[in-house]
Amino acid sequence: MINIKAKERYHHGDLPNALIDAALLILARDGIEDFSLREVAKMAGVSHAAPYRHFKDKMALLEAIAIRGYSHLEAVCKISYERYPHDPNRQLFEAGMGYLTLVLEKPEVAHLMFSGILTKNHVSLPLKQAGSKAVKSLGWIIENGKQQGIYSDQKTEKLTVTALACVHGIAMMLLGGLVKKPESKQQLKTLAKQISETMLQGLLKR
Amino acid sequence: MINIKAKERYHHGDLPNALIDAALLILARDGIEDFSLREVAKMAGVSHAAPYRHFKDKMALLEAIAIRGYSHLEAVCKISYERYPHDPNRQLFEAGMGYLTLVLEKPEVAHLMFSGILTKNHVSLPLKQAGSKAVKSLGWIIENGKQQGIYSDQKTEKLTVTALACVHGIAMMLLGGLVKKPESKQQLKTLAKQISETMLQGLLKR
DNA sequence: ACCTGAACACCGTTCAAGT
DNA sequence: ACCTGAACACCGTTCAAGT
Numbered sequence: 001m002i003n004i005k006a007k008e009r010y011h012h013g014d015l016p017n018a019l020i021d022a023a024l025l026i027l028a029r030d031g032i033e034d035f036s037l038r039e040v041a042k043m044a045g046v047s048h049a050a051p052y053r054h055f056k057d058k059m060a061l062l063e064a065i066a067i068r069g070y071s072h073l074e075a076v077c078k079i080s081y082e083r084y085p086h087d088p089n090r091q092l093f094e095a096g097m098g099y100l101t102l103v104l105e106k107p108e109v110a111h112l113m114f115s116g117i118l119t120k121n122h123v124s125l126p127l128k129q130a131g132s133k134a135v136k137s138l139g140w141i142i143e144n145g146k147q148q149g150i151y152s153d154q155k156t157e158k159l160t161v162t163a164l165a166c167v168h169g170i171a172m173m174l175l176g177g178l179v180k181k182p183e184s185k186q187q188l189k190t191l192a193k194q195i196s197e198t199m200l201q202g203l204l205k206r
Numbered sequence: 207m208i209n210i211k212a213k214e215r216y217h218h219g220d221l222p223n224a225l226i227d228a229a230l231l232i233l234a235r236d237g238i239e240d241f242s243l244r245e246v247a248k249m250a251g252v253s254h255a256a257p258y259r260h261f262k263d264k265m266a267l268l269e270a271i272a273i274r275g276y277s278h279l280e281a282v283c284k285i286s287y288e289r290y291p292h293d294p295n296r297q298l299f300e301a302g303m304g305y306l307t308l309v310l311e312k313p314e315v316a317h318l319m320f321s322g323i324l325t326k327n328h329v330s331l332p333l334k335q336a337g338s339k340a341v342k343s344l345g346w347i348i349e350n351g352k353q354q355g356i357y358s359d360q361k362t363e364k365l366t367v368t369a370l371a372c373v374h375g376i377a378m379m380l381l382g383g384l385v386k387k388p389e390s391k392q393q394l395k396t397l398a399k400q401i402s403e404t405m406l407q408g409l410l411k412r
Numbered sequence: 413a414c415c416t417g418a419a420c421a422c423c424g425t426t427c428a429a430g431t
Numbered sequence: 432a433c434c435t436g437a438a439c440a441c442c443g444t445t446c447a448a449g450t
Contacts, residue, residue, distance in 0.1 A: 015414085015415095031323070031326045031327075032323070033323055033326070036441085036442060036443085037442085037443065037444090038441085038442065038443080046415070046416090047415065047416050047417075048416095048417095048442095048443090048444095049415075049416065049417080049444080049445080049446090050414080050415055050416080052443095052444075052445080053413085053414060053415070054414095057443075057444075058443065058444090107322065111321060111322060111323075113382070114378055114379075114381075114382040114384070115317060115321045115381070115382060116313065116317060116381040116382045116383060117237070117238070117239055117317075119382060119383035120237045120239070121237075128383070131383070131384055135384065152404075152407070154404065158400050158404060159404065161376070161379075161385065161400075161401070162372065162400075162401055162404040162405060164375065164379070164384075165371075165372050165373075165375030165376040165379060165401060166368065166371050166372045166375055166405075167371075167375070168375035168378060168379060168384075169370065169371030169372055169373070169374035169375025169376070169377075169378065170367075170371040170375070171375075172320055172374060172375065172378045173320075173367075173370070173371060173374060175320075175321070175322040176319070176320040176321060176322045176325060177322060177325035177334070177337070178320070178337055178341065178370075178374075179367065194364050194367075194368075195367070195368050195371060198358075198360065198364060198365065198368040199368060199372075201358070201407065221433085221434095242422085242423060242424085243423085243424065243425090244422085244423065244424080252434070252435090253434065253435050253436075254423095254424085254425095254435095254436095255425080255426080255427090255434075255435065255436080256433080256434055256435080258424095258425075258426080259432085259433060259434070260433095263424075263425075264424065264425090413450100414449105414450085415448105415449085415450080416447105416448080416449070416450095417446100417447095417448085417449095418445105418446090418447090418448100419444105419445085419446085419447105420443105420444085420445085421442100421443095421444095422441105422442075422443080422444105423440100423441075423442060423443100424439105424440095424441080424442100425438105425439085425440095425441105426437105426438085426439085427436100427437090427438085428435105428436095428437090428438105429434105429435080429436085429437100430433105430434085430435070430436095431432100431433085431434080431435095
């Protein structure tokens with residue numbers, strides 16, 4: 001009884017989020033190539049035309065998912081920034097781990113965020129903003145490390161881009177199969193430690 | 207006259223390559239999301255069913271393109287390796303430039319190679335081999351630098367993965383719009399110099 | 413305001429039939 | 432051996448019509 005009522009309210013109440021939830025499930029199961037809006041609608045229990053009341057088109061729904069992904073990365077950076085205020089290396093390592101974990105656990109979301117599919121034609125301000133907010137929150141970690149005298153005096157942006165490139169590169173190589181995926185959290189940590197060690201040699205003042 | 211003859215021989219002679227050429231054109235124009243095998247066939251002047259005589263399915267055609275991309279990267283590494291035999295840093299820089307140039311000039315090909323779309327389900331030995339051959343040719347550059355006493359004594363594979371991650375990361379960030387694209391070869395060089403400088407501080411023995 | 417059903421113009425893929 | 436045309440089961444998107 002309660003379920004039926006909830007179901008009815010569900011469809012009338014928050015279809016946008018219901019669609020996003022369904023999309024995440026389908027994305028994880030089928031991958032982006034076989035992703036269809038019609039199936040999303042079916043899973044959410046509405047007609048195939050209903051999503052168009054809430055999203056301009058298929059891409060707009062995927063974009064909403066990518067934006068959530070960027071927000072998540074931003075949060076990861078902020079949390080690790082606050083958790084280890086006196087240890088920039090740890091901040092960086094944990095942020096990187098969060099990054100890699102997202103990519104490994106939600107590869108399709110990462111694919112949406114970084115493949116360029118969504119930025120091919122339209123700029124889409126909200127997407128752009130979400131992305132640069134995430135980058136900025138990494139920049140704060142680097143800036144903090146500089147102020148603590150640990151990192152090189154090169155321009156913060158330069159250091160940030162390089163550090164980001166490094167972790168992003170590993171993430172994408174995992175996604176694309178150029179590096180074999182770690183099968184445990186432990187293996188992932190080992191990989192991340194190796195990369196960050198080699199990377200830090202260039203980041204640390206000496 | 208000669209043209210008509212050539213055209214006739216073309217269709218009977220080398221449809222696979224004609225399809226790949228057409229696919230590259232369409233990919234560059236429309237992006238991967240709107241890429242259709244039917245249009246490729248139309249551009250090559252055959253029926254929409256003809257491609258299936260030469261490629262198992264749509265993905266197999268895209269895979270052939272990705273394999274060509276990897277071969278190109280492998281060639282880039284080899285050429286720069288042979289051109290600057292006594293300057294590993296230069297070898298590395300030029301290889302990186304070739305990498306970034308490919309991504310900027312043929313973003314859709316790069317997308318195919320690195321997005322993971324093609325490695326989602328099937329392993330596809332030829333694709334895997336093409337990829338690892340490209341990685342190996344970068345490894346030689348690092349190995350050479352180690353033997354010349356310029357690079358750190360860490361394991362070659364570790365250094366290779368980190369260096370590759372860095373250039374790959376920048377490439378993917380350009381693709382995905384996280385870093386704004388250089389508008390000239392000169393701007394690209396400046397960006398590459400910045401990255402490689404920061405990277406090398408960790409790569410160089412000191 | 414939100415949703416449905418039919419409609420349109422596309423797809424990928426298969427398969428009998430043609431040359 | 433290689434290609435075509437029709438056919439099937441899907442898409443994304445639009446739009447009148449329903450509640």
